[in-house]
Amino acid sequence: MFLLFLLFLFFLSPPPVSHSLTQDGLFLLEARRCLSDPDNSLSSWNPSAATPCRWRGVTCHPLSGAVTAVDLSSSSLSGPFPVTLCRLPFLSNLNLSSNLINSTLAPVSLCRTLLHLDLSQNILVGPINSVVALTSVRHLDLSGNNLSGEIPAKIDALRHLETLNLVNNLLTGTIPASLGNLTSLKHLQLAYNPFKPSPIPRQLGNLRNLETLFLALCNLEGPIPVTFSNLVNLTSLDLSQNSITGHIPRWFTRFTSVIQIELYNNSLSGELPRGMSKMTSLKSFDASRNKLTGTIPTELCELPLESLYLYENKLEGFLPAxxxxxPNLYGLKLFSNKLVGTLPSDLGSNSPLNHIDVSFNQFTGDIPANICRRGELEQLLLIYNSFSGEIPNNLGKCKSLMRVRLRNNNLSGSVPDGVWSLPRLHLLELLENSLSGHISKAISGSSSMSNLLLSNNRFSGSIPEEIGLLDNLVEFAASNNNLSGRIPGSMVKLKQLVNLDLSSNQLSGDLNFGGISYLSKVTDLxxxxxxxxxxxxxxxxxLPALNYLDLSWNNFSGEIPLQLQNLRLSELNLSYNQLSGYIPPIYTHTKYKTSFIGNPGLCSNLPGVCNGHDKNKNWSYVWILWSIFVLAGLLFIIGVAWLYIRYRKVKKLKEELYTSRWKSFHKLRFNGFEVAKLLNEANVIGRGxxxxxxxxxxGNGEVVAVKKLYGAPTKVDENVGSRKDEFDAEVETLGRIRHKNIVRLWCCCNDGDHKLLVFEYMPNGSLGDLLQGSNKSLLDWPIRYKIAVDAAEGLSYLHHDCVPPIVHRDVKSNNILVDEEFVAKVADFGVAKMVTRAGQGTESMSVIAGSYGYIAPEYAYTLRVNEKCDIYSFGxxxxxxxxxxPPIGPEYGENDLVKWVSSALEHEGLDHVIDPTLDSKYREEISKVLSVGLHCTSSIPVTRPSMRNVVKMLHEVTTVPKCTSLNAGNDPCYNEGTSHCISEV
Structure with missing residues (x-):
């Protein structure tokens, strides 16, 4: 009441005096003063003008000059809803979408003349009850906000409403039956809200004028109401990602105007309804991930379909010819069924096929020769079937292809030269077939190739030099073939290569092809x-990233180089070669007990090593000691000669480092030179x-973590122009951030040779180490929940409170550090990118940054990056x-953790998914957090919540206190200020 009283006084207050501008213009200027306009989008709103009709976004009546419409969409405006706009007496259309309006909806109730109101894609909060006062409104769009509470039952007061869009908010309760009274509705969109589990209201069947019904991910359950048979004007029906049961009703065939039907991710069963040939307008039908049985009706295939998705059901029989x-078929996805027989020989001949996926079925026969006749096919996925014969020559003419997956079939013959050289192809997966012939030199034309997978075939000949021209190659696997000759020297040009597997071939020669150290991103060799x-x-x-090295069963000779001690390998295998000498000390413990067997000339205390060398061991020791004495004498003489010079140089270096090359971001109790001189291998706690x-x-007892960067990272991103190197990126990002859940950067040093970052030390290490290490028992559910909230708040700060927003691009458990109080902090900003909001929230990257298992699907294939990529990774x-x-592992087969969880929930239930070490009393809370994670990992970016929404959802999950201090004298909830991290643009 007090708020309404203030608004009433505001409306009665006289506007500022002006001698020229109309009253409507004065109202607009008052509204402008309530908003923050960082991009000067409203610069044309000139107070000296006589009329506002030429101002940006303002539309006036052609005769009276009264303002009738205001459209300020995508203008980067922020602040509360500008209630002064409601004083415009003839305003009928108001569009403030895609801004940062951050108040409640309460003032909107005063805009009673509006016919069209669009406040979508803002950060509005609170209930939506106030909209029931807008009795004249016809189009109401509040999607993409943080609105909460229930949809009011009195929503039926909006008698003229034709469009209601509340998609992607935080609305709870159930979908009110009173919506069925809005008989003028043509578009009802309520998807992606956390409603309570409930049936679909049968009253919605009264909306006979409805054209669009969008109820995806609304927690709906039970059957589709029979009253929906009245909705004969539907053109789009989306009930996907719910828990709907029963059959697809026979009366669906009455929807003769429907263009799109989305029923995927439900629990529908039975057969597809007969009579679908009546649905003559149907272009897209997706009933994938249900429990459908039976065959695919021929009449369904005779419709003017553009996409048919029926994957992950139990369909069987033949694919109808x-x-x-x-003629319009664009997408065909039938994978994970029990379909048999052959694909129609003319599939693709008469339709503009863009993607086809019939993987995990029992198809046989040839790949249709003209499957890309229209030249639009981008994805051909036929894995895990029994296709035979040769790869069609015509496939080599399909210049549009981007992904070809043919693994685990019975294909034979050679691969056509044209397939090797497809210019847009970035995934060629031919594993587990009987293919033969050479890897063609024509592969140089496949400049987009990132994954070349040829293992377990019969390829022969040498690896062509042209392989070095594949600048974007990340993975090259050709194991278990008959390849011969040397590894081409051009391989050193593959600077993006991460995984190289050429095992079980007949390759020969040495590995000194020059420049192997350039393969700096290789993790598996x-x-x-x-x-x-x-x-x-x-x-x-x-090789700084090398984690797996297997050179076993070759003819390598000589000593094992001591430089291998620089690596931190999870697996090393040098067994069954002709190596001699002593094993480097770091590899002489039992972890590597099988890594060196089969080398008669090696000596060590490992079991099975040093056979026949005990007799010469004493003499070897004498020789080594004599060599050490001689070398020490020489070093002593040289050291005395240069002692004074070196002393002066060190002193000078100390002064320079301390006075000019260290930059601090906080008040320090130590100097940089002290940090630099303590860097030695014994203190290494991590490598990347x-x-x-x-x-x-x-010296003062304080502990810090120091990151020392390798070399000089590349400074150019070919798609977005000049970029600062990784060191400058991390300093630029972290140096300006002040938040309790972002790791603190104390200071840095960059003198060309020394690139050091000094952080606060986090005693409990990374979340990844805790989850997969021996200290996992420390992580009970309250602590895990706390870590999730902490990390979410850190990322929310980056996305919403930094100007411009920061996209981390490598969110993973190893980059979430935990201090002694189990406060989690986001770290490692080496690949962070800053993005702008004003129409430029998506940035293109030249190569994929991030870590396998955490990369959002759309980023891996499009290289388009925005906040939604971080949200997927956090999920x-x-x-x-x-x-x-872990996020990836052999136990998932072809899938990853995200797909494993989805599958396990469907087939085994929640208890199979939850970590068995967690106390079952938290089962309900864990289930709710899991739902947040699944929401974040949605394959559709737009359906993922913002990080601000994620934080809100996590806070609402549990009764466990949001911040439970493990030390009463140290509050981990303390937030170090609220200042924004302003970056130079």
Whole structure:
């Protein structure tokens, strides 16, 4: 009441005096003063003008000059709803969509003349009850906000309403039956809201004028109401991602005007209804991920379909030949069924097929020769079937192809040259077939290739030099073939290569092809079971990201280079070669007990090593000691000669480092030079592709973490122009941030040779180490929940409170650090990008940044990055916390954690998904957090909540206190200020 009283006084207050501008113009200026306009979108709103009719976004009546419409969409405006606009007496259309309006909807009730109100894609909060006062409104769009509470039962007061869009909010309760009274409704869109589980209101069947019904992900259950048979004017029906049961009703065939039907991710059963040939307008039908049985009706395939998705059901029988006669068929996805027989020979001949996926069925026969006759096919996925014969030559003419997956079939013959050279192809997966012939030199034309998977075939000949022209190649797997010759020297040009597997071939020669150290991103290198000889290259020790190295069953000789001690390998295998000498000390413990067997010349205390060398061991020790004495004498002489010079140089370096090359962001109790001199291998606590991390205990007892970057990272991103290197990116980002859930950067040093970042030390390490290590028992559910909230608040700060917003691009459990009080903080901003909101929220990257298992599907294939990519990655972290499982692993087969969770929930239930070490008394809370994680990992970016919404949902999940301090004297909820991190643009 007090708020309404203030608004009443506001409306009575006289406007500022002006001698020229109309009254409507004065109202608009008053509204402008209530808003923040960082982009000067309203610069044309000139107070000296006589009329506002030429101002940006303002429309006036052609005769009276009264303002009738205001459209300020996508203008980067922020602040509360400008209630002064409601004083415009003839305003009928108001569009403030895609801004940052951040108040409640209460003032909107005063805009009673409006016919069209669009406040979508803002950050409005609170209930929506006030909209029932807008009795004249016809179009109401409040989608993409943070609105909460229930849809009011009195919504039926909006008698003239034709469009109601409340998609992607935080609305609860149930869908009110009173919506069935709005008989003028043509478009009802309520999708992606956390409603209570409830049936679909049968009263919605009264909306006979309805053309669009969008109820995806609304927690609906039970059958589709029979009253829906009245909705004969429907053109789009989406009931996907609910828990709807029963059959697809026979009366669906009455929907003769329907163009799109989306029923995927439900629990529908039975057969597809007969009589679908009556649905003559149907272009898209998706009933995938249900429990449908029976065959695919021929009459369905005779419709003018553009997309047919029936994957992950239990359909069986033959694919109707009529499918090939669909003149508009754009997408066909039938994977994970029990379909048999052959694909129609003319499939694709008469339709503009863009993607086809019939994987995980029992298809046989040839791949249709003209499947890309129209030249629009981008994705051909036929994995895990029994296709035979050769790959069609015509497929090599399909320049549109981007993904070809043919693994686990019975294909034979050689791969056509044209397939090797497809210019847009980035995934060629031919594993587990009987293909033969050479890897063609024409592969140089496949400039977009990122994954080349040829293992378990019969390919022969040498690897062509042209392989080095594939600048974007990330994975090259050709194991278990008959490849021969040397590894081409051009391979060193593959600077994006992460995984190289050439095991079980007949490759020969040495590995000194020059520049192997340039393969700085390689994590997995498997060259086992070949005929390589010569020495193991010492340059392997300079590969910073190398984690898996297998050179077993070759003919390598000489000593194992000591430089391999620079690596931190999870697996090393040098067994069954001709190596000699001593094993480097770091590899002499039992973890590597099978890594060196079968090398008669090696000596070590490992079991099975050093056979026949005990007799010479004493003499070897004498020789080594004599060599050490001689070397020490020489070093002593040289050291005395240069002692004074070196002393002066060190002193000078200390002064320079301390006075000019260290930049601090906080008041320090230590100096940079002290940090630099304590960096040694004994203090290394982590390694990554960008550098090493040291734990440094300073003289005053303080402990810090120091990240030392490797070399000089690349400074150019070919798609977006010049970029600062990784060091400058991390400093630019972290140096300006002040938040309790972002790791604190104390200071930095950059003098060209030294690139150091000094952070606060986090005693409990990373979340990934805790979940997969021996300290997992420390993570009970309240602590896991707290970590999830902390990390979400850190990311929300980056996305919503930084100007411009920051996209982390590598959110994962290893980049969420935990302090001694189990406060979680987001770290590692080496690949962070800043994006703008004003129409530029998506940025294109030249290569994929991030970590496997966490990368959003759309980013992996389009290289388009925005906040939604971080949200997907954070959803994976939530799934890790709930399941205790890693994001990728052999136990998932072709899938990852996200798909495993979805499948396990459907087939085994919730208890199979939850980490068994967690206390069952938290089952309900864990279930709710899991729902948040699944929401974040939606395959459709627009359906993922914002990080601000994620934080809100997590806070509402549990009765466990939001911030439970493990130390009463230290409040982990303390927020270090609220200042924004302003970055130079």
């Amino acid at each position: 009529a499918i090939a006669r669909s 498997n060259l086992s079971h070949n005929r390589f000889n010569g020495r193991v290259p010492s340059e392997l020790g300079s 592709s960008s550098g090493k991390v040291y734990k440094v205990v300073l 994976v972290v939530i799934l890790e916390l709930v399941t205790g499982r």
